Structures are given as structure tokens and as C-alpha cells.
Amino acid sequence: MAARRSRLASVGLHAALVGASVIAVFPVFWVLVTSFKPDARAVETTPRLLNESSLDNYARVLAGEKGDFLAWFGNSVLIALGTTALAVFLSATAGYAASRFRFPGRRPLLLSFLLVQMFPFAVLIVPLYNVLLALGLQGTGFGLVLVYCTTAVPFCAFMLKGYFDTIPADIDEAGRVDGLSPFGVFWRLVLPLARPGLAVTAFYAFLTAWGEVAFASAFLSAADGSKTLAVGLQVFVQQNRTEWGHLAAASVLVAVPAVAAFYPVQRYLVAGLPSGAVKG
Amino acid sequence: MRRFLDRYWYAYAMVLPVVLVTGVLVLIPLAQGVFFTFTDINEGNIANPVLDRPATFSGVGLVNYLHVLSGDPAYGSFWSTLARTLVWTFGCVLAHFTIGLGLAVLLNRRVRGRAVYRALLILPWAVPSFISAFAWKYMFNAQYGVINQALRVVGLPDPVWLGQSDWALVAVMLVNVWLGVPFMMVALLGGLQAIPADLYEAAEVDGASPWQRFRDITLPGLRAVSGTVVLLGVIWTFNMFAVIYLVTGANPNTRILVTYAFERFFSGASRDYAIASTYGVLILSVLLVFVAGYRRALRGQEAA
Numbered sequence: 001m002a003a004r005r006s007r008l009a010s011v012g013l014h015a016a017l018v019g020a021s022v023i024a025v026f027p028v029f030w031v032l033v034t035s036f037k038p039d040a041r042a043v044e045t046t047p048r049l050l051n052e053s054s055l056d057n058y059a060r061v062l063a064g065e066k067g068d069f070l071a072w073f074g075n076s077v078l079i080a081l082g083t084t085a086l087a088v089f090l091s092a093t094a095g096y097a098a099s100r101f102r103f104p105g106r107r108p109l110l111l112s113f114l115l116v117q118m119f120p121f122a123v124l125i126v127p128l129y130n131v132l133l134a135l136g137l138q139g140t141g142f143g144l145v146l147v148y149c150t151t152a153v154p155f156c157a158f159m160l161k162g163y164f165d166t167i168p169a170d171i172d173e174a175g176r177v178d179g180l181s182p183f184g185v186f187w188r189l190v191l192p193l194a195r196p197g198l199a200v201t202a203f204y205a206f207l208t209a210w211g212e213v214a215f216a217s218a219f220l221s222a223a224d225g226s227k228t229l230a231v232g233l234q235v236f237v238q239q240n241r242t243e244w245g246h247l248a249a250a251s252v253l254v255a256v257p258a259v260a261a262f263y264p265v266q267r268y269l270v271a272g273l274p275s276g277a278v279k280g
Numbered sequence: 281m282r283r284f285l286d287r288y289w290y291a292y293a294m295v296l297p298v299v300l301v302t303g304v305l306v307l308i309p310l311a312q313g314v315f316f317t318f319t320d321i322n323e324g325n326i327a328n329p330v331l332d333r334p335a336t337f338s339g340v341g342l343v344n345y346l347h348v349l350s351g352d353p354a355y356g357s358f359w360s361t362l363a364r365t366l367v368w369t370f371g372c373v374l375a376h377f378t379i380g381l382g383l384a385v386l387l388n389r390r391v392r393g394r395a396v397y398r399a400l401l402i403l404p405w406a407v408p409s410f411i412s413a414f415a416w417k418y419m420f421n422a423q424y425g426v427i428n429q430a431l432r433v434v435g436l437p438d439p440v441w442l443g444q445s446d447w448a449l450v451a452v453m454l455v456n457v458w459l460g461v462p463f464m465m466v467a468l469l470g471g472l473q474a475i476p477a478d479l480y481e482a483a484e485v486d487g488a489s490p491w492q493r494f495r496d497i498t499l500p501g502l503r504a505v506s507g508t509v510v511l512l513g514v515i516w517t518f519n520m521f522a523v524i525y526l527v528t529g530a531n532p533n534t535r536i537l538v539t540y541a542f543e544r545f546f547s548g549a550s551r552d553y554a555i556a557s558t559y560g561v562l563i564l565s566v567l568l569v570f571v572a573g574y575r576r577a578l579r580g581q582e583a584a
Contacts, residue, residue: 017386020379021400023458027415028407030426034418043424094298101291109295116306117512118567120519120538120560125545126316126326126553127309133329135304150305153298155512182290211408213522214542230410237414244418251411262406266399269466 028255035248042244057249066246069253071225072232075141077257079228080209082145087152087205088198094153095160096186100172110161113154121151125218132219139221144228147215152205159204163197164190196268203265210258229254316557317344323551337554344558355555356540362566365518365536368453372520373513375457377506380464385498387465388472405462413526416455417442420527448533456523460516464509471505472498507578511571518567537563 034042036053044051061069097103098110128147129138137143167190175185191198213230220226233254236247319337327335351359387398404412419425420441428438441451475497483493521538528534530543541559544552 013386013389013391017383017391017397017401020383021397024401024403024462027412027419027458028403030419031411031415043421045424045429047424047426047429090298090301093294097291097294101288101294103288103291103295105295106291109299112302114511114515114571115568116302117515118519118564118571119306119310120521120541120563124306124309124313124560126557127312128305130312131305131308146301146305150302153302157298186294207406207408211410211522213410213526230408233410233414242418247414248418251414255407255411258408259403259406262402263399266402266406269402269470 031248031251031255034244035252037245037248039243039245042248057245058253061246061250061253066243067224067227067232067235069232069250072227072229073253075220075226076210076229076254079141079144079148080206082141083148083152083209084202084206086145087149087156087208088202090149090153091156091160091201092191092194092198093186094157096164096190098157098161099164100169110158113158116150116154121215125215128215129219138219139226141220144215144219145209147219148205148209148212151212152208156201156204160194160197160201163194167193199265199268203262206261207258210254313557313560316554317561318342319554320344321553321557323553326553340554344554345562348555348558348562356535356544356559358562361535361537361540364449365538368449368456368536369514369517371453372456372460372517373510375453376460376464376513376517377510379457379461381468381502383461383465384468384472385494387469401465402462404458405466409459409522410526412459413455413523416451416458417527420451442528442531444531444533446533448528448531452524452527452534455527456517456520459523460513464513467505467509468502471502475501503581511574514570514574515567519563537566 033049035057036055037051038054038056041051060066064070094109098106132138132143132147135143137146171189171193172185175189176182180188211230212228216228216231217234220228220231224232229250233247233250236243236250318339318341320340320343321335321337325335325337327333347355348358351357383401387394387401391397419427422428422438422440422443425441427441431438439445439447441447479497479501480493483497488496518536519538520536521542524534524536524539525542530539535543537559541556541563544556544559
């Protein structure tokens with residue numbers, strides 16, 4: 001990389017990056033623009049940036065004219081945070097065990113992390129419904145948290161195992177010499193060092209729960225007050241026409257926390273993702 | 281036995297929570313789902329604890345599999361749906377990988393504003409996918425969508441994207457490519473940064489061209505990461521349900537195996553759990569065959 005780039009190459013490089021960035025950002029930008037337009041203006045055949053734009057859509061969505069938006073929001077926050085906490089705990093313990101200990105059943109465990117991701121979860125809905133019913137968790141947020149963990153944890157554990165592999169095992173041994181138990185080593189020495197990996201895991205689990213539609217519509221009761229955002233927002237998509245202005249405003253309100261949770265984490269992403277562990 | 285436990289108990293204690301949760305919420309439902317494929321279960325004859333109604337479905341042997349594998353349109357035209365699923369999966373993953381790799385290579389250079397570019401390029405990943413699906417559905421609208429608006433301005437044909445034609449498949453693939461590139465880009469960027477810089481310097485001293493450096497250093501250096509992310513990409517895309525379902529609904533032109541299973545599940549006069557489960561088992565089988573072949577191919581490559 002020592003060679004200085006020619007001017008032409010430099011322009012080309014920036015042109016490619018700018019082009020890709022525009023494509024990446026435009027849909028989000030367009031939702032933002034639409035969120036200020038009245039529903040009738042949002043479907044005009046000559047789209048304009050501003051068209052009777054105001055904050056009316058936001059006011060109406062927040063006031064709960066179409067359904068209890070704030071209750072959906074609260075449900076989503078609780079379920080997403082619950083999923084995050086549980087998924088990080090489960091995948092950190094399992095990932096650490098798979099990274100450090102050579103125990104019988106380790107290889108099948110790693111393989112099963114991969115296999116579980118292959119199950120078409122849409123098809124497990126009825127049996128899952130039965131299991132949750134038997135456990136008394138059907139219709140509860142906690143039941144949904146558990147279901148989301150089964151989707152998020154295999155990938156997260158896989159990812160964290162890779163991350164723990166990059167932390168030298170000497171640290172564990174030093175901790176053992178100082179008299180820490182295996183759990184003490186994990187809790188006090190390794191976890192703090194693994195913060196970047198944990199941050200990525202937490203974000204992944206949060207997003208899994210925050211944006212999930214199918215299970216939430218199948219498992220939560222139809223009462224308006226118990227919906228999550230992903231389910232609730234469907235009220236703006238009617239049979240024949242969609243209230244695009246309102247939908248866009250609600251979407252912006254939903255996307256903001258996800259984006260806000262994302263950007264502190266994103267600088268860890270490059271270091272935290274799995275770096276080649278298919279061999280298992 | 282005693283020594284065995286002494287030696288491994290903490291490993292098992294740490295693994296136990298995961299095994300317990302996935303065991304109860306994945307293996308039991310899976311076993312039940314497999315059992316359903318040998319029955320004629322649907323919404324009308326399943327046990328309903330709310331109505332206090334016992335189950336009245338009965339075993340039918342392999343009939344569901346025969347129906348589905350015959351390719352009968354009444355059962356989702358399995359073979360042509362499988363073909364479309366493969367087009368969807370490999371088209372999307374190929375685009376994810378090549379675009380992701382291209383952007384990762386650009387971002388791995390010393391370029392002004394790198395952090396800004398990266399933050400912008402990652403945005404599609406940060407937005408919840410159901411929101412992105414709404415956004416694209418809006419932009420793809422034939423009359424008021426901004427995409428056709430732009431096409432008309434430049435004088436290009438403006439197809440009805442989300443109608444009953446293969447344009448719908450093109451549209452959902454574009455959406456899914458948009459969604460999936462950031463993950464590939466970030467994973468491959470991590471891989472690129474792990475390649476020692478002195479390899480490139482040495483190659484440059486030896487007079488290797490940029491293309492030779494890419495082919496002989498970058499690609500081999502990325503092999504481990506690529507192996508993982510392509511495998512995960514194929515599995516995720518094969519089972520990607522939300523994008524297709526939210527953008528086009530139950531459109532036969534964008535039907536892939538997993539969306540058809542879901543259709544059988546949630547629509548129709550009687551929700552046909554048996555056929556949906558049969559599709560689920562077939563999806564799992566296709567993926568298992570693919571993964572086994574993939575791992576064997578990777579291992580063969582390493583040996584060579």
C-alpha cells in the first residue's frame with residue numbers, strides 16, 4: 001500500500017464508495033422524507049422531497065390513534081432487552097466452554113450450533129406453540145424471549161467461541177494459579193477482555209428480537225396492548241391501501257433505537273465477527 | 281464415572297443452559313414436526329386445549345411426501361419451487377459475496393473518510409428488516425414508487441415490479457442483496473485486516489501486479505472467513521422468509537420453499553400443518569445434503 005495512488009484511481013475509489021453509500025442510505029432517507037407527508041401526498045406519482053410536510057404523522061402515531069403505539073414500543077423494548085440479556089449469558093457460557101475445555105460432546109455441540117440454524121423455524125410454529133402451552137408460557141413475553149434465544153444463541157455462541165479463541169489461554173492459567181475457580185476465571189478475567197465480542201453478540205440478539213415478525217404474530221395474543229412493534233405496524237398496511245405516511249413515521253420511530261444501539265457497537269464489529277470456524 | 285464428572289463438570293455446567301433451552305424449544309418441536317409429516321393434521325383436527333377438543337388426526341404414512349414430491353401444483357409444485365429457491369439462494373449469496381468483497385477491499389485501503397463510508401455502508405444492517413421491507417415495497421410501487429419514477433425520467437422501461445411476473449423475484453432479490461451486503465462486507469473486512477501486510481510488501485518488491493496480489497494473497501488469506509460466511513449466507517438465505525413475505529406477500533412468482541410452507545400454515549380454508557411440516561423436513565434435508573457436500577469440498581481444497 002506504500003505506492004501513492006494516481007489521481008484517477010483515487011477519484012474512482014471515492015466514486016465507487018459514494019455510489020454504494022448512496023444506495024445503502026437512500027431507502028432509509030426516503031422513509032424519513034415520506035414520514036413527514038400526509039398519506040394522500042405520499043402516493044402522488046411525482047414524488048417530491050417536501051409535500052405539505054409536517055410532524056402530524058408522528059403526533060398521530062404517538063397519540064395512539066391507530067393503536068397503542070407506546071404499548072407496542074414498551075413490549076418490544078422489554079422483549080428485546082430480555083432476549084439480549086439471556087442470549088448473551090447463554091452464548092457466552094457455551095462459547096467459553098467450547099473454546100477452552102476439551103470435553104466429550106464438544107464437537108457435536110459445535111455442529112449442533114450450525115445445524116440449529118438450518119431449521120426452518122416457520123415450520124416449528126405449531127409444535128413450539130404446544131411446548132409453550134405445556135410450559136405455561138404461551139402468550140407471554142418470556143415465552144417469546146425463549147423462542148428468540150433459540151434463533152439467536154446458536155450463531156452468537158459460534159461467534160463468541162471464535163472470539164474467546166483469540167484470547168490467550170495463558171490468562172486463564174494465570175488466574176487458576178492465583179486461586180480462581182474455573183467460573184471465576186471466566187467471570188472476572190475472560191469476560192471483561194471479551195467485551196467487543198459481547199457487544200456484537202448483544203447487538204445481534206437485540207436486533208433479532210426487535211425486528212421479528214412471524215413468531216410475534218403467531219404467539220402473542222391479539223389484544224392490542226400485548227403486541228410488539230413488528231406486529232402492531234401491520235395496522236397501517238390495509239387490504240387495499242397502505243397509509244404510507246403514517247407507516248413511515250412509525251418506522252422511523254422503530255428504527256431510531258435500533259440504529260442508536262448499533263453505532264456504539266459497530267466499531268467492534270470487524271473484530272468481533274467469526275473468523276473461520278466451520279471446521280468445528 | 282466419578283473421575284469423569286470431576287474432570288468435566290464445569291464444562292457441562294456451562295453448556296447445560298444452552299442444551300436445555302435449545303433441547304426443549306428446538307429438538308422437541310422438531311421431533312413433533314417430523315411426526316406431523318406422517319399424519320393428516322390440520323387446524324380442524326389438532327387437539328385444542330382452549331376448546332377442550334381432543335386430537336382427531338390420523339396417520340397417513342408417506343402420503344404427504346408422495347404428494348409433495350410428485351410436484352403437483354396443488355402441493356406447491358415442489359420441483360419448480362426448489363429450482364426457484366436455488367436461483368434465489370445462489371443469486372443472493374453470490375451478489376452478497378462479490379459486492380461485500382469489493383467494498384471490503386475498498387474500505388481496507390487508506391482512504392479519506394473511511395469511518396464515514398463504513399458507517400453509511402453498514403446502515404442496512406442496523407435497520408430492522410421489516411422496516412426495510414416496507415421501504416422497498418413503497419419504492420417498488422409501479423405508480424408512485426420512486427424507482428419507476430427515476431426509470432421514467434431516464435427513459436427506461438418501468439416494469440410492474442411486484443406483480444405476477446419474474447420481475448417480482450428480481451425485486452425481492454435486490455432487496456435481499458441490499459440487506460445482506462453489510463454483513464459480508466464487515467466479516468470480509470475483518471478477514472482482510474488479519475492478512476499480514478508484509479505479504480503484500482514482499483509481493484510488491486517481487487513485482488507482482490495488483491491482480492496477482494489479489495489472487496495469490498488476498499483470496500487465499502480470506503479462505504477461512506469466506507468458508508464460514510458463505511455457508512451461513514446460504515443457510516440464512518435459503519430460509520429467508522420475512523423479506524419475501526413482507527415485500528410481495530403470497531406471490532407464486534416469488535415463492536420459495538420456506539414461504540410456501542408458511543402459506544400452507546397460515547392461509548387456506550384449513551391450515552395444513554402436515555404439508556407445511558413435510559416442506560420443513562424437506563428443506564432441512566436439502567440443507568443437510570448441501571452442508572455435507574460443502575464441508576467435504578472445503579476439506580478437499582485444504583488437502584490439495
